[in-house]
Amino acid sequence: MSRKKKLTPQSISREEAQSAALERFKPLITSEDFRLMLADLARPLPLAFRTNPLKIKHRAEQEWASRYGWKLDPVPYCPTGFWVTEGRESVSMTMEHRMGHYYIQDAASMLPVELFDMDGLEHPLVLDLAASPGGKTTHLSARLRDRGLVIANDSAADRITALRLVLQTWGSTNAAVTRFPGEKFGRWYPETFDRILLDAPCSMQSLRSSESHPMRPITAREQEGLARRQGSLLAAAIAALKVGGQVVYSTCTLAPEENEAVLDEIIRHFGSSVHVEPLEERLPSPAPALAEAYGQSFDPQVVNAARLWPHRFHTSGFFAALIRKTGSIGFPQETPPDRPLSLVGQTPLATAQAHKIRSFFLDRYGHDLDAILSEHQLQLWQSPTGIFAVPLAYLERFSGLPCQLLGLKLAEKSADEWIPAHDWVARFSSKFTSGSLVIPPELVPSWLRGEDLELASPNSGVVILFDPDGRCLGRGRSSGGKIKNLLPRRLI
Numbered sequence: 243m244s245r246k247k248k249l250t251p252q253s254i255s256r257e258e259a260q261s262a263a264l265e266r267f268k269p270l271i272t273s274e275d276f277r278l279m280l281a282d283l284a285r286p287l288p289l290a291f292r293t294n295p296l297k298i299k300h301r302a303e304q305e306w307a308s309r310y311g312w313k314l315d316p317v318p319y320c321p322t323g324f325w326v327t328e329g330r331e332s333v334s335m336t337m338e339h340r341m342g343h344y345y346i347q348d349a350a351s352m353l354p355v356e357l358f359d360m361d362g363l364e365h366p367l368v369l370d371l372a373a374s375p376g377g378k379t380t381h382l383s384a385r386l387r388d389r390g391l392v393i394a395n396d397s398a399a400d401r402i403t404a405l406r407l408v409l410q411t412w413g414s415t416n417a418a419v420t421r422f423p424g425e426k427f428g429r430w431y432p433e434t435f436d437r438i439l440l441d442a443p444c445s446m447q448s449l450r451s452s453e454s455h456p457m458r459p460i461t462a463r464e465q466e467g468l469a470r471r472q473g474s475l476l477a478a479a480i481a482a483l484k485v486g487g488q489v490v491y492s493t494c495t496l497a498p499e500e501n502e503a504v505l506d507e508i509i510r511h512f513g514s515s516v517h518v519e520p521l522e523e524r525l526p527s528p529a530p531a532l533a534e535a536y537g538q539s540f541d542p543q544v545v546n547a548a549r550l551w552p553h554r555f556h557t558s559g560f561f562a563a564l565i566r567k568t569g570s571i572g573f574p575q576e577t578p579p580d581r582p583l584s585l586v587g588q589t590p591l592a593t594a595q596a597h598k599i600r601s602f603f604l605d606r607y608g609h610d611l612d613a614i615l616s617e618h619q620l621q622l623w624q625s626p627t628g629i630f631a632v633p634l635a636y637l638e639r640f641s642g643l644p645c646q647l648l649g650l651k652l653a654e655k656s657a658d659e660w661i662p663a664h665d666w667v668a669r670f671s672s673k674f675t676s677g678s679l680v681i682p683p684e685l686v687p688s689w690l691r692g693e694d695l696e697l698a699s700p701n702s703g704v705v706i707l708f709d710p711d712g713r714c715l716g717r718g719r720s721s722g723g724k725i726k727n728l729l730p731r732r733l734i
């Protein structure tokens with residue numbers, strides 16, 4: 243007996259939204275492409291993840307594949323991206339996922355950050371103008387090898403916590419989170435950034451609905467509003483970019499009004515000061531943008547952008563353009579906000595204190611803080627919640643700009659000892675060479691559930707835990723034959 247699929251009101255509207263979008267997009271591609279696209283949309287999309295080179299060793303994904311029975315297919319335009327096409331263990335349930343060794347991300351969303359040229363940039367200033375929840379910020383941080391600075395901005399107050407947590411789990415030291423309308427950055431910081439990502443708020447007409455990107459019907463009026471905001475954000479991004487720098491503009495919609503038409507408008511506005519770069523060499527096969535849509539012809543450069551119809555690389559629908567700024571532009575300027583960090587209780591760590599904490603880390607854990615601070619150009623700052631390693635680039639260029647997170651937490655002070663912060667330990671676990679404990683494999687599941695362990699350790703106080711395969715399990719406090727579980731609650 244065949245079972246009828248139960249339709250909820252939400253799934254009905256998603257299905258209706260998808261067929262309405264298909265009808266609208268049908269005139270934009272050939273009938274052969276349309277047929278191929280329908281066939282592709284009938285195939286489920288496997289989950290994909292992007293590895294975290296800041297935390298893992300080269301080719302760690304091969305180890306995970308054999309541990310979890312995964313079959314991995316590489317995402318062709320992203321060297322750190324993989325689809326999981328088969329597997330015993332869900333990608334979202336592993337210890338590596340909790341510890342930030344990879345980020346689960348739709349393969350289409352791995353494209354924009356890969357488009358940037360990063361070679362030869364020593365300590366670049368990078369802006370992610372509409373960043374939450376931060377998937378692409380983690381990609382930027384990884385591509386910069388955690389050097390320079392990434393400002394991750396989002397205007398929505400209720401999306402800032404997610405952004406902070408994603409960056410902390412990833413272990414970025416070179417990031418700062420701000421909460422401003424992105425439109426402001428062009429006026430506040432003209433010709434300042436080397437690279438800017440604008441992954442714009444859009445109508446999400448990607449043709450593949452998911453929990454994080456639900457498709458819903460969209461009115462012409464809403465779409466006009468979105469296109470206007472996308473144009474203002476892109477103009478601000480170009481204003482904030484250094485001459486010679488690159489902006490990537492991306493959306494997860496296939497609506498030409500929010501893609502090709504926005505680019506066309508920007509080219510008309512800024513003329514020869516911007517150039518949309520061809521992408522053939524960065525893509526496995528051509529995925530050109532539209533030359534015209536619904537009777538409107540676009541500037542000839544617009545086709546240089548990439549339009550990912552879902553069947554092109556078996557992804558959700560997506561759009562991305564790489565724009566180089568080729569000349570200065572006139573743009574109104576305004577003084578940015580100026581709130582000294584001391585007003586929110588953040589101060590540089592006094593030299594004597596900094597010396598003490600360095601010695602403590604070296605003596606107790608064999609952990610050479612100096613080497614890390616100098617490699618990543620970080621400085622130790624004290625805040626009401628602990629000691630942070632903060633990017634020098636922020637202090638030098640943006641120290642008055644109020645931020646929601648700056649750098650990575652290093653430690654907290656408790657009585658007469660320092661407690662290394664979980665996110666620091668998880669990020670630099672291979673550099674904790676003493677003061678650690680390997681726990682037997684049969685105790686790992688209960689540890690990951692947040693339970694304390696009956697286990698003696700040669701070291702008392704806070705110890706760094708590993709499993710027999712060398713995977714870091716965070717910190718525990720050892721005393722009287724027990725290890726108290728100090729995993730952050732968000733990971734349990």
Ligand SMILES: C[S@@+](CC[C@H](N)C(=O)[O-])C[C@H]1O[C@@H](n2cnc3c(N)ncnc32)[C@H](O)[C@@H]1O
Pocket residue numbers: 351371372373374375376377378379395396397398401422423424425441442443444475
């Ligand atoms: C497509 S999402 C970004 C997804 C993100 N780049 C990622 O990969 O995780 C767009 C974001 O733009 C933010 N946003 C909307 N209007 C904005 C504005 N005027 N300035 C800055 N951010 C804005 C939204 O809050 C939303 O988080």
